[in-house]
Amino acid sequence: MKKSASLIPRDKLFQFTLLVLCFAAWGTAANMTDPLVKVFSKTFNMSALQSALVQFAYYGAYFCLAIPAALINKRFSFKTGMLTGLGCAAIGAFLFYPASQAMTYGYFLAALFILAGGLSILETSANPYVMKLGCEKTATRRLNLAQAFNPVGTNLGVFLAATLILPNLNQADSTARTAMSAAEQKSIVSAELTAVMTPYVGMACVLVLIWLAIAFTRSPTADAKTSSGNPVDFKASVGRLFRNKHYRYGVLAQFFNVGAQTCVWTFTIQYVMEALNADEVTGGQVLQYSMILFLLSRFVMTWLMSKVRPARLLSIMSTVAILLCIVMMASHNITGVIALVMISGCLSLMFPTIYALSLGGLGDDAKFGAAGLVMAILGGAIMPLFQAALIDTVSTAFSFVVPAICFALITAYSIFDAKKRAEAAVTSTIAFAK
Secondary structure, eight states: OOHHHHHSOGGGHHHHHHHHHHHHHHHHHHHHHTTHHHHHHHHTTOOHHHHTHHHHHHHHHHHHHHHHHHHHHHHSOHHHHHHHHHHHHHHHHHTHHHHHHHTOHHHHHHHHHHHHHHHHHHHHHHHHHHHHSSOGGGHHHHHHHHHTTHHHHHHHHHHHIIIIIGGGSOOOOHHHHHTSOHHHHHHHHHHHHHHHHHHHHHHHHHHHHHHHHHHTSOOOHHHHTTOOOOOOOHHHHHHHHHHOHHHHHHHHHHHHHHHHHHHHHHTHHHHHHHHHTOOHHHHHHHHHHHHHHHHHHHHHHHHHTTTSOHHHHHHHHHHHHHHHHHHHHHOTTHHHHHHHHHHHHHHTTHHHHHHHHHHTTOGGGHHHHHHHHHHGGGHHHHHHHHHHHHHHHTOTTGGGHHHHHHHHHHHHHHHHHHHHHHHHHHHHHHHHHO
16 A cells, blocks of 8 residues: 555545644634734733733633533534534634624633634544544654644734734834823724734634535544444543543643743744844744744654654654753844744644644543643643743743743653653563563
C-alpha cells in the first residue's frame, strides 16, 4: 500500500476535507480573538488584567463544554457533535452584532463564551474523528496534517483583525479620551466596536455554510459505529482515565501548551509596540508573520515526524522555545521580536502531538479522553492572567517567563512519554523472546 493511502484512506478523503474546514474555522475564531485583548483595553479603558478576561471567557467555555461534547459523541455520533458545535459557534458569532449596539464589555464576553463553547464541542468531535480515519500507526501524523490547516484559519483570523479591526482603532489614548465630551467618546467607541463586529458576523455566515455541507453529507462507517445506543458509562471511563498516569500528564502538558500559546500570541502586539516603539498595526503585522511561520512549520513538522519520533521532536521544539523566551526577556528590541516570531515555529507541532500521544492506546475511552484534552484548553484562560499581572506590576518583557515555564513542563512530559515508550518496547521484546 502506498504511503499516502495509509495516511488518509481514499474512501475517507471527502470527510477529511470537511474536517479540515472545521479546523480552519476554529483557527480563524481563536486568532481574531487574540487582538481583542488590546482592542478592549483601549476601547473600554481597562488594565491588561481586566482585558485578559477575553481569553478567560473564550478558553473557559472550552473547559465547560468539553464533557457535554463527549457525551454527545458517545451517545450519538461525531457528525452530531460537529453540527451542534458549528450551530452554537454561529449563534455566538452573530451575537457580536447586538453586543456592538449595546457597547457593553460584558455582552461581548457572553458572545465569546457562546462562540467558544460551540467550538469546544466541534473540536472535541473533530480531533478524535481525524485519528479514526485510518490506521492507528499514522494517527499522530494524520492529526498533525489536519491541524496544519488550522493555522490557515489563524492566518486568516489575524489578517481580518489586522485589516478590519486594528486600523479602525482611534489613536487617542486614555488621557485624550477622558478630555473628550461624552458624545465624542460614544462615537469613537461605537466605530471601534462596529469594526470588531464586522468580521465575526461574516464568520458566522461561513459557519452556517459549513454546517449545511456536513449536514447533507453521509456519515462514514467510522462515525456510524459511535452511534451504538449503548448506555454511556461515564463514571467507569473517567475512572480508568484518571488512573492512567500517561494520560493525566498529557492533559497537564496540553494545559500548559495552550497556556503558553495564548500568552505568546495575546501579548505579541503589546511586546512589539514597546520593543519597536510602534503602533497596533505594526504589532498586528508581526503577529501575522508569526502565524505564517506557524502555518509553514506545521507541514514541516508533519514531514519530520516520518523521520523523528514525535516525542523526541516535541522535546527539541519545547526546549528551543524556552531559549527563545529567555532571549525575549533579555533583549526587548528587534532581537526579541525575532525570537518572539520564531516561537510560533516551535508551537506548531505541540497541540496535535500532545493530543495524539495522550490518546494513544486508550481504545473506546478515547471518546472521553478527547474531552479531557479539550478541557485542558482552560490553560489559555488561566495562564494569560498570570502574565497580565506581571505586565501590570513588572514589565512586558519579564512577563514572558510565564510561557517559558509552560514550555519547560511540556519538555518534561515529552521526556516522560519517550521513557514510557522505551520501557514498553523492552517489555514487549522480552515477552516475545519468551
